Amino acid sequence: MSVSTPEALLPLDDEPTTTFADLGLPQHIVRKLAENGVTTPFPIQAATIPDALAGHDILGRGRTGSGKTLSFGLPLLARLAGGRTAAKRPRAVILTPTRELAMQVSDALEPYGDVLGLRLKVVCGGTSMGNQIYALERCVDILVATPGRLRDVIGRGACSLDDVEVAVLDEADQMADLGFMPEVTELLDQVPPGGQRMLFSATLEHEIDTLVKRYLVDPVSHEVDAAQGAVTTMSHHVLIVKPRDKAPLTAAIAGREGRTIVFVRTQLGADRVAGQLRESGVRADALHGGMTQGARTRTLADFKDGHASVLVATDVAARGIHVDNIDLVLNVDPAADHKDYLHRSGRTARAGRSGTVVSLALPHQRRTIFRLMEDAGVEASRHIIGRGDLFDPDVADIIGARSLTEVQAEAAMGAVRHAEGEVARLSRELERAKERAGELTEEAERLTGRAARERGDDPAEAIAAAAEARALALAEAEREAEREALREARRAEKAARAEAARHEEGQRGRGHGGFRRDDRRDDRRDDRREGRDDRRPFQRRDDGRGRGGGGGFRRDDRPSYDRRDDRPSYDRRDDRPSYDRRPYGRGDDNRQRGNGGGGGNGGGNGGGFRRDDRSSYKPRWKRDS
CATH class of the missing domain: 3.40.50.300 (P-loop containing nucleotide triphosphate hydrolases)
Structure with missing residues (x-):
């Protein structure tokens, strides 16, 4: 593996400046570069392009923004120039980690591909897959793709990598960070051996080093910046x-x-x-x-x-x-x-x-x-x-x-300028609308007069009648606009009142507005007590037994017919036949009461009977026999 160190890439002061024409690129590309104002290559470009044009595998190491796109893109275009591409079978693929980077790579290379008659297509998520498949059917020379979407397109049978001559991995370390390595290896396995491979990454750690050893054959390595961020600018x-x-x-x-x-x-x-x-x-x-x-x-x-x-x-x-x-x-x-x-x-x-x-x-x-x-x-x-x-x-x-105040002042002035511009624009539109309305009015009067002559009527009277009708319609439209404005104002006023009422209710519910919640409760309690002077004296629950029904009465003060002791004798359990007063083993007589739901084994069955005593009851003398 041959290596070019960063020091070897930096030109000395007395060395002549290298141009793209000196790197061996086709004249069409050099001319297009000059038209775009690009004449002097960056160090990574000057070092990489000759080796890439020679067909070597390239391992580029450098931070983003060092000019790597043209380093692999221009040699790739030069190699594919003059060839033929079949439908659904691109001859080059560039893999990028993100959609934005894929679009940027395509935008950077497309002007130079046009001068060579090469077509590029971006295949990435978030865009129409149908459009991408349609473009592949019409022959695409270079695919700039994200790994996940390209795998999906291949899975649909719309693309094949069997004719790929050049495969490029841009920002390989970012692909590893985003978890794309399984898709990348799956795609590279589909590329036929013997082609050119170029890999560019800021670092060569773990999975990246594995990719280099697995897919690159005797690569030429170029490095423009250290793996760390030592950038002097x-x-x-x-x-x-x-x-x-x-x-x-x-x-x-x-x-x-x-x-x-x-x-x-x-x-x-x-x-x-x-x-x-x-x-x-x-x-x-x-x-x-x-x-x-x-x-x-x-x-x-x-x-x-x-x-x-x-x-x-x-x-x-x-x-x-x-x-x-x-x-x-x-x-x-x-x-x-x-x-x-x-x-x-x-x-x-x-x-x-x-x-x-x-x-x-x-x-x-x-x-x-x-x-x-x-x-x-x-x-x-x-x-x-x-x-x-x-x-x-x-x-x-x-x-x-x-200063933040300065920023806000500038923003306010910008808003003023925008509003003034909007007023000017609307004024121009209003003037144009008025001119258009005048032209249409003249055309309407001319046609009205012609129609009146065809009917044998007086054209002047017809035009005057039409003008009067138009004036009435305009007046009605103005009145309707005023009514609509009034309704809108009323709706706004109603909404404001409702909002104020909700706010006041919320403040009252939270105990604000000058009163404390407990003060309001005490006032209400005092008002109630003042209104009870003509009632019976309020009885305190000193014995702790009564729960105090409404109106200040204790449960014991209710009419006698509501007390259990005054019920008819047949409703009291003590008056039932003796065979119903059976011992239950635990508890006292209160547990045998059905209506009270008393605890224990005998409570809550209604009527005083236990479930197993309802239908199968037999007197004791009969059971004993």
Whole structure:
């Protein structure tokens, strides 16, 4: 295995500058690169492209944003130029871990594929599989795919990898982190041996090293950055903040000039932080895996086009995102590990540009953040932020943050400008509508006069009658609009009253409004007692036996006919025949009472009989005999 060290890739000051034309690429590609303003290759491109054009297997190691897409893409296009592709049988496949990265790779290579007559197609989740299958039936030279969707398409019989000449794995370490290795090995096993393999990864750990040994034959290795985040154009800072200061500091940093990516850990956190930033006047959008692919594409396009200055993203959705001129990455939530931290940091300082990475840490997260920085191999400055120095000049110089009041003032002015523009637009539309109404009125009068002449009537009278009818209709429409406005006002007033009533009821239920709950109860009790002067004196339950029925009567004071002792004698158990007064073995006579539900063996059977004594009872003298 031949190895090119990073030092060998860095040109010396007295060496001539290498161009893409010197690397052996076809003239069509070199001309298109020049049209796009790309003339000087990056170190990884200058080292990789000649070996890839020679047909060697390539093992590239470097962080994201180092220019790897053109490193494998341009030689791949040059190799496939002039060949023929059968339906459903692409000749090259590029595997990426995320949908966004697949689309970016396709967008980066498609202009150069067009000049060579090669077709590319993205096959990823979240988009129409039917459209992808239809494109494969019409012949696709290069598939840029995510492993899961490509496996599904192959499972439907819409694609075969038997004709693949070049297979590329981009961001292989991210595929391993996302759990795609089983799908990747399954797909690579379907690629016929003897073709070219190119693998690019930031690290070569565990499963990645296994892929290299299994699928790459005598690969040429190129490395542009160390496995850790030693990037000279990137500065790292850790701000220790209190929980109450985290949201204002996030808004102040996000309100800075330039593009900023804010990283959070969860999808709900992305939506929440984006909403808070918008409330603070920052143009922010959320990007996470819970969104549809169409929404994710529109959000990323708005961020690239400048309609949104801040993108709040999760780790999964943000991997592989490439947007030019991102000069600050803000970690609101700490990364899960040092690899995720490096992936986040790779969104800035791309292609040799400078960038800043800021991580917010609560006091209890300090040790975790510092250990993460050590594992990532970065030197980060540390700042403790308090309420008094929330917008300290030194911190503002580092992160470019402005005062939150300044951010809100600028947002308010932007809202004013937007409202004024909307008023101007509506005014123009109103003028156009009036002009159109005048033209239609003239056309209607002309046709009305013609129709009157055809009937033999006076055209002037017909036109006047039509004008009068039109005026009446307009007046009725205006009155209806006024009535509708009045009804809307009444509905709003009614809703406001209902809301006020609910609020007042809620306050009353919680004991507010100047009265305590126990005071109100005491007042009501006093009112009741004052109204009972003409009643019988209230009897206290001093003996502890009565439960006190309504109206202040004790149970013992009820009319005598309601007392058990005054019931007819046949209803009292003591008057029943003697054969019913049998001993039950336990308890006293109260346990033999049926109506009272007394405890013990004899209670609750109704009528005083036990269940087994109802139908099978025999006198004792008969049982004894």
